[in-house]
Amino acid sequence: MKDPVSIRLIKESDFPELLEIENTIWNTRNSPVLHYYESVDEYKEKIQGRLIFVAADEDNVHGFVDVHHPTPLLSHKKQWMLGIGVHPDSQSLGIGRKLLDYVKDEAAKEGIRKIALRVMGPNTRAIQFYRKNGFVQEALFKDEFFINGAFCDDYQFAYFIE
Structure with missing residues (x-):
C-alpha cells in the first residue's frame, strides 16, 4: 500500500496551511x-528565496522543512541549516x-x-527526536536566551552526510 503522505517542494497553494502550522507550533x-x-502575503514574503519541502497528502499539508546555507559565504555552501515544523495533529505519526x-x-x-540545526533546552522532545534520527550535539550555548x-x-545539533 502506498503511503498517502509524500514529500515535495512547496507550492503556492500550500501557503495557507503552512501559515497555520507556523502560527500554531511556535512557543x-x-x-x-x-x-x-x-496574512499569507506576510508569510510568503518571509519565506521568499528559501528551499522548503512539505509533507502532504491529497487533502492536507502536515509539515515542512526549510533549508538554507548558514551564511552567504562560499565556504558555507556545503552546509545546510534547517528548520522543521509538523502540525500538532500530525505529530508522532512519522512525518518529522x-x-x-x-x-x-x-x-x-x-x-x-x-545539516545543522539549533534547538532550545526546554524542547526535550525535539532533542530526543534529533538524536534518534542520527543528529549529534555539537555545541551548548549556556544561558543563550532570557x-x-x-x-x-540552546543546543546545536548536526547530521553528517558520509
Missing part, C-alpha cells in the same frame, strides 16, 4: 522568537522522520556535507 519552549503571520530522511537524501544529491524571566540553554 517560548521551542523558539526565542514567536512566529506569527497576519520522513521530512528529515528526505532532506538527508537531498543533501547527499546536492553535495551537502553537514525568556519569561529565566535563562534558557
